[in-house]
Amino acid sequence: MKFSEIVKKLGEAATNSSLANLPNLDPEIKELAAIDEAEKGTISYIEGAKFASAVDTTTANALILPADESLQLKAQEKGIAWIAAKEPRLLFAKTINIFYQPWQPAPEIHPSAVIHESAKIGQDVYIGAHVVIQPNVEIGNNVCIHPNVVIYPDVKIGDRTVLHANCTIQERSRIGADCFINSGTVIGAEGFGFVPTKEGWFKMEQSGYTVLEDKVEIGSNSAVDRPAVGETRIGSNTVIDNLVQIGHGTKVGFGCAIAGQTATAGGVQIGNRVIIAGQSGIANQVKIGDGAIVSAKAGVHSNVAPGEIVSGNPAIPYKIYLKSNAIIQKLPEIYQYIKKLQRKLK
Numbered sequence: 001m002k003f004s005e006i007v008k009k010l011g012e013a014a015t016n017s018s019l020a021n022l023p024n025l026d027p028e029i030k031e032l033a034a035i036d037e038a039e040k041g042t043i044s045y046i047e048g049a050k051f052a053s054a055v056d057t058t059t060a061n062a063l064i065l066p067a068d069e070s071l072q073l074k075a076q077e078k079g080i081a082w083i084a085a086k087e088p089r090l091l092f093a094k095t096i097n098i099f100y101q102p103w104q105p106a107p108e109i110h111p112s113a114v115i116h117e118s119a120k121i122g123q124d125v126y127i128g129a130h131v132v133i134q135p136n137v138e139i140g141n142n143v144c145i146h147p148n149v150v151i152y153p154d155v156k157i158g159d160r161t162v163l164h165a166n167c168t169i170q171e172r173s174r175i176g177a178d179c180f181i182n183s184g185t186v187i188g189a190e191g192f193g194f195v196p197t198k199e200g201w202f203k204m205e206q207s208g209y210t211v212l213e214d215k216v217e218i219g220s221n222s223a224v225d226r227p228a229v230g231e232t233r234i235g236s237n238t239v240i241d242n243l244v245q246i247g248h249g250t251k252v253g254f255g256c257a258i259a260g261q262t263a264t265a266g267g268v269q270i271g272n273r274v275i276i277a278g279q280s281g282i283a284n285q286v287k288i289g290d291g292a293i294v295s296a297k298a299g300v301h302s303n304v305a306p307g308e309i310v311s312g313n314p315a316i317p318y319k320i321y322l323k324s325n326a327i328i329q330k331l332p333e334i335y336q337y338i339k340k341l342q343r344k345l346k
Contacts, residue, residue, distance in 0.1 A: 003027050003062050003081045009098050013091055016084040018076055027061035032099055045092040064088045073208050176214035184221040191225040192250020204228050
């Protein structure tokens with residue numbers, strides 16, 4: 001594909017490009033590549049000043065650059081076609097869509113699928129081999145259900161949602177439109193609810209609902225649990241990584257990102273546009289405000305204010321965490337100094 005074709009397909013997002021000055025600089029682009037792996041025939045991107053030196057060393061034929069005229073001039077001098085963007089990574093993501101689209105099977109119902117007669121199936125739905133759909137399930141239009149998916153009774157799934165192979169949707173789950181649930185993930189399983197008694201643990205049945213709003217994406221081998229009463233809810237446009245545990249009754253807001261191996265206990269409330277980095281743990285009933293960031297491996301035991309960044313275990317404000325770490329590194333020196341003082345005092 002010619003570079004000029006890519007620019008045309010990107011439309012208004014690519015109005016500022018080298019074609020304006022050098023229309024004959026129109027290389028053939030065969031594929032995309034990371035900047036450190038880019039070769040002849042590829043297009044890559046540079047996100048900011050940290051990677052600016054890559055313009056000098058790359059053999060890519062085209063680059064997506066930040067709005068930096070000096071970088072653009074340097075690329076041009078090297079014979080590299082370029083597109084300038086305020087958000088180069090975002091434009092690179094849009095460029096990937098030009099070269100690659102996920103496999104979408106044609107609508108059909110595989111003969112080995114087991115579908116209860118009370119289930120309502122929309123138009124242009126793909127249902128793969130050995131799928132099981134139980135009573136009173138409602139599936140919207142253009143839904144894609146890959147092989148070995150099991151859908152329990154009383155589940156509703158919105159239009160264009162994709163359920164990848166071997167995921168399980170348990171009862172009382174409500175999944176919105178344009179959601180992606182990856183392999184091995186379980187939506188709506190029983191929450192971890194047990195009441196201690198003298199005789200042992202009394203099981204509290206989980207009679208609530210699990211709700212995924214529109215455009216929620218969940219990675220592989222994650223779990224979103226059903227509560228005893230009320231809802232577990234994941235807000236629209238939220239993305240959840242692999243190996244994440246969302247405890248019963250947790251509420252996650254709009255546009256959040258939760259990285260792998262994170263776990264929330266029951267009743268956690270997470271605001272809008274919150275970022276939770278990997279291997280974090282969030283204790284029961286904790287509230288995390290809008291726009292907050294939880295750093296990797298943080299243990300959050302108390303509420304986090306909107307916009308706050310927390311780190312460590314127990315999690316504390318990031319600036320205090322940095323100061324504490326600086327002091328910890330000096331502890332051997334401080335210890336030796338205290339020993340000398342003790343000897344003098346003796």
